[in-house]
Amino acid sequence: MAEPNRIWGDTCSKSDIVINQGPTAPLPSGIPTYTVEIMNLCVSGCNIAGIHLTCGWFSSARLINPKVFKRLRYNDCLVNDGKPLINGGTISFQYANTFLYPLSVSSVVCT
Template identity: 80%
Template sequence: MNVCTTGCDISSIHLTCGWFSSARLINPRVFKRLRYNDCLVNNGNRLANGHTISFQYANTFRYPLSVSSVRC
């Protein structure tokens, strides 16, 4: 979620994600693992202020996901 209220679109959103995997197919344009501990959100495209990206995954445990880098 881009919680900025005005004028701060973000892009190239990378997350720390370990060996993320899912039994449920996730659209790679929404979320994909590039390599260990590097996942890309929204295919690197901009996420406008106030917008949200979401997806569901299926695994036997949670993956802790956190933003590692973003372009403003």
């Protein structure tokens, strides 16, 4: 595994956040659902806050707790209400839409 690119002195980088998502059982209405897991895999034991994802016009037919995940504006979604995701921690949610949204980390804050 390659060492993530780090700026000298940084304790973490956006490559320390790993996103996995995959299909789950559809809603009774037949709308596909997906489970998303967002993990802090920082090797230096860091907590990471202010996790923003590129997410397009993300929307869901299933309500998502906005403290877990919310779209702020086009292509900007906030994870965990901006609070730190502890080292080794995972936050997950499910959404329902006719297609899977590509999600990737756009910015983080090392804490």
